[in-house]
Amino acid sequence: MATIRDVARKANVSIATVSRVVNNNPHKVNQATRKKVLEAIRGFDYRPNALAKGLLMKKTMTIGIIIPDISNPYYAEIVRGVQDMADQYGYAILLLNTDRNQDRIIRHIYFLREKSADGIIFSGGIIHGEKVLSSLKELIERVVVIGRHKVDFPAVIIDNVGGAMKATQHLIELNHKRIGFIGGPDKSTTAKERVSGYKNALIQRGYPMNSELTRKGDLTARSGYLLAKELIQKEKPTAIFAANDLMAFGAISAAKESGLRVPEDLAVVGFDNILFSSYYVPPLTTVEIPMYHVGAAAMEMLVNLIAKKNAEKLRWFDTRLLVRDSTAKRKLGKE
Amino acid sequence: MATIRDVARKANVSIATVSRVVNNNPHKVNQATRKKVLEAIRGFDYRPNALAKGLLMKKTMTIGIIIPDISNPYYAEIVRGVQDMADQYGYAILLLNTDRNQDRIIRHIYFLREKSADGIIFSGGIIHGEKVLSSLKELIERVVVIGRHKVDFPAVIIDNVGGAMKATQHLIELNHKRIGFIGGPDKSTTAKERVSGYKNALIQRGYPMNSELTRKGDLTARSGYLLAKELIQKEKPTAIFAANDLMAFGAISAAKESGLRVPEDLAVVGFDNILFSSYYVPPLTTVEIPMYHVGAAAMEMLVNLIAKKNAEKLRWFDTRLLVRDSTAKRKLGKE
DNA sequence: ATGTTTGTGGTAAAGGTTTTCCATCAAAGT
DNA sequence: ACTTTGATGGAAAACCTTTACCACAAACAT
Structure with a gap:
């Protein structure tokens, strides 16, 4: 790797001058000299070493x-x-x-x-x-x-809480009575906020808070599949709100496998609007976040x-x- | 940020000694001294500066x-x-x-x-x-x-070529006669290899190479959707092999929207086996690459x-x- | 004629590290 | 008693850069 010294030597100037040219330093440097330096730089395909620069500049x-x-x-x-x-x-x-x-x-x-x-x-x-x-x-x-x-x-x-509320309200307006929730681990604030939104919406509309309709997973499609499967078999919800799209995919997959039609027998809402959620079958209702x-x-x-x-x-x-x-x-x- | 100098001063040793302790240098250092240094390091929560190190070591x-x-x-x-x-x-x-x-x-x-x-x-x-x-x-x-x-x-x-061949052969064995291909840009070697595999398989089985059954896109779900839509309307294939899972999702989405059942009316194969392709509806036949x-x-x-x-x-x-x-x-x- | 500014260029310090080369001392060997 | 060896620690160079500071000449002002 060529250094500033090599360039300086080749252009017959000091390293200070080279540095000035490289960094467009306000300190003047003669047109002719600048040209010499520029040529030398091109010749070596020189680039200042970011380590040295970072060390010195603390940036x-x-x-x-x-x-x-x-x-x-x-x-x-x-x-x-x-x-x-x-x-x-x-x-x-x-x-x-x-x-x-x-x-x-x-x-x-x-x-x-x-x-x-x-x-x-x-x-x-x-x-x-x-x-x-x-x-x-x-x-x-x-x-x-x-x-x-x-x-x-x-x-x-x-606004996870607001988003989750919108999603839940949407399901409520579609007249669903048993709305399940499959969520993420407590380690995830995002997941926690989304449960809150779900619960808020239910409470607001006077729904009973039977927490057996909620499950915790790990935000993967696989986890969504497993949780939904269980929910479908035991609690038989008519709608499931999943804490993210991946889990929603898993849930729909589980529904189909259990012979349930989506949305007729089970409505599913996701969260995130990841790139291909509109290309899922059926296209996924979800909460978009940019x-x-x-x-x-x-x-x-x-x-x-x-x-x-x-x-x-x-x-x-x-x-x-x-x-x-x-x-x-x-x-x-x-x- | 504390430097090696700070540590050295606090431990009453030279920076050389500190460096030796930090890097477990074979050069011996007395147990007592080592302990002093270690304490100083802990006190400052010292970490060697990677820039300086990198500059010196060229690594x-x-x-x-x-x-x-x-x-x-x-x-x-x-x-x-x-x-x-x-x-x-x-x-x-x-x-x-x-x-x-x-x-x-x-x-x-x-x-x-x-x-x-x-x-x-x-x-x-x-x-x-x-x-x-x-x-x-x-x-x-x-x-x-x-x-x-x-x-x-x-x-x-x-082995993209081999994978694409397997996928195509699979469709052939299912007795499909009109097998479409939706692929990626020429910029992508991967995409090109996958077309090759597709063509190879067709030729091997004596299929006619009517290239109007192939389309080029950009490997996104959206592109898969668009291409498949067009293909379905014009060339009416019974099967589509997509160059990747994302495009396959788009294709299935397009099929459903056109009133086609998958796989009965249109079989679709993807490529990649991305994480949730098994949770698609229907679960996607695809070529797995690790x-x-x-x-x-x-x-x-x-x-x-x-x-x-x-x-x-x-x-x-x-x-x-x-x-x-x-x-x-x-x-x-x-x- | 003297002092001041402007244009241009160089010298050297500093940034934090590793490692080579010395220096010292004590113990061990002759 | 003298030399060798081993253990231990320090000084200083090198890595590459930017920039403050100095130097010098020419042009300008007084």
């Missing part, structure tokens, strides 16, 4: 993003949003998976500190406990979280946070109920 | 992974495999999306060079042209690709490449046809 243009699992489309979409925004600002992204394991979170944080990351975006799992907080150290002023956490970081919040934009917003906030300007503390995203065939058959098959 | 324990799009579950699964393996070896992952744009690939490569990445994993798109090759420079010896490329890098290869393991294998090869040992040049992954309900109705609904 690496790298941020970490810590999520439970990239193979979950929900997070993948968020990451894509973060990514694109990061790209625009010239930031690199260090991706870290936790599988919701608190120890791994801490390990990842230390890792990011070693690498002198400029900031962190968190999503999924809950940040709690002294240990996480203290591991953050100097990074603590440069954290943006997605979703609610015990700790008061700048955050991008999604995950891509959530990710992009988080990154934007982090950039501002790092630049210490415009210290926005909260960005709120609304949800939207998308009624498709899994709850109410439309007359004509058009989208 | 950053960071690799880049360049893919078309992380929000595509196919790539997300690969990345997850890479990630977990990287984690085991202590590597960090820099994630870069290209959207199959050649210029972005080059930009990303330069970026990784600036950051002194230890290696690169490529997947999707084709690496071609002098420009990419020359941009690689010193990294060129530390590249692993997933899938076939014009250039001869160490690679993890998936994406997670492909990713893990790629990372393993890269680690060895970097360590210059065991210079494995090729890792081959077989595919497996999973027959589910989208092509042949089973008697009993068990999985």
